[in-house]
Amino acid sequence: MITYSAPSQKNMSSPVKVAVVGASGYSGRELLRLLLLHPHAEIVAVTSRALAGKPLVSEFPRLRGFPQAEALKFIAPDVAAIKALGATVAFLALPHGVAHEFAGPLLEAGLKVIDLSADFRLRDAKVYAEYYDHAHPAPALLDEAVYALSEWRADEIKNARLIACPGCYPTSVLVPLLPLLKAGLLDESPISVSSMSGVSGAGRKESIPFLFVECNESVRAYSVPKHRHVSEIGQELDLAAGRKVRFTFVTHLIPVNQGICTTIFAGLREGVTIDDVSAAYASAYAGRPFVRLLGKNQCPDTKNITSTNFIDVGWAFDERAGRLILMSTEDNLVKGASGQAVQNFNLVHGFPEETGLMVV
Known part of the structure; x- marks a missing residue:
């Protein structure tokens, strides 16, 4: 039998400042939508190499009218810039083989990392190499990463620094x-x-x-x-x-x-x-x-x-x-990616799991 004890709810007076790294894809778009609806999250950085300098709403017009979205521009994916903007959590909505470039430096900068890619889901670097056709680029982080299927690893997730969201x-x-x-x-x-x-x-x-x-x-x-x-x-x-x-x-x-x-x-x-x-x-x-x-x-x-x-x-x-x-x-794109990432964000910060996610 699986038991789950909800973590104690933290002070919610100040929103958690978050960055979305790789915000221009479909999962990134859904992640932005959910975070804009989240009562305890504030998006302070959205990154894209190709779109750096462009307003967020020019790429995703459906986000017009959200004050947060209207104020945001894409920036280049730079860890120092993300840290300087006050982010304490970084969501990596990047392809496999790319997320690792940012995970290590972001962790070193003191941020928690919620990764939507496949880079940290596997425990064995040899298995990764077999299925992804290249050596794992950051094997030292595999032991720390938590395979974050929300319904099964809640206690591990809430204490994790590197959260590997399952595939869809x-x-x-x-x-x-x-x-x-x-x-x-x-x-x-x-x-x-x-x-x-x-x-x-x-x-x-x-x-x-x-x-x-x-x-x-x-x-x-x-x-x-x-x-x-x-x-x-x-x-x-x-x-x-x-x-x-x-x-x-x-x-x-x-x-x-x-x-x-x-x-x-x-x-x-x-x-x-x-x-x-x-x-x-x-x-x-x-x-x-x-x-x-x-x-x-x-x-x-x-x-x-x-x-x-x-x-x-x-x-x-x-x-x-x-x-x-x-x-x-x-x-x-939601339970299989961005929604589960936000569900894990809630677990990490002691919010009820459904916070910001009860949308239809």
Whole structure:
């Protein structure tokens, strides 16, 4: 059984000054939206090499009318400048292989770092090299980084300096699977995972495969059989189960902007029932505001989670095949990235987890 004790709430009279490093991408945009709505955060720096000197609202016109946003201009990503502006927390909304350049210097400057990239999610530098095709650039920081799946590592997160937010696909897989593996409800047969993501998951860049005419009216699998997220999914499943968990993971691109839909097929141990599954979920996620348990034979829908920090979970048992079916949906840019980052920010600072995140 997982227990969680909320940290004591700190003095909220002064907002926490934050910087968003790499603020020009899709996750950066969502992060800015959420932080502007947060009652205890003040954005003091937004960085982008390409957009330095330009007003924030010129790149993101939807933020016009927010006094904070109107006052901000992009600056070059310089640690000394970020520190001088008073930031005590830096969110890194950067691609993998880039975040490490700033994480170490920001930590040395006394800031807490909340990283949305993959640079610090893995515990083993050799596994990182295998899946990301280059040596880990800052292996000394891996032992300090906390893999920050909010619902599972709250106590570690609140005391961490370097917070590695999980990937979007892994969040959609781990939230349904971890309680069942932790409780020993699943047998050792291979687990099959099929996930579908909107095009924003590829990032905000010019790329022919992600043009509208290439993606519209199209569904296709990709990165088979070795998607990069296999590494962090496997790491966390093994830790929860206390053994090596065998699984396959196939991702698909679907013609929507945002949203992930994941379906998982697993075997139950002899004597375990679907009611045991329901009980494990109820125990694991009691009081956790962003995991919505839909119940038996209920299928989640991406339209109900887009632009929110919720993850919806349903489950069923196929008597004919003898297989458990787990289903989840989340927004890849919010619960799968920026929203979970803000949820972790709340944990670090003793704010209620849902602060600034109850938006629909």
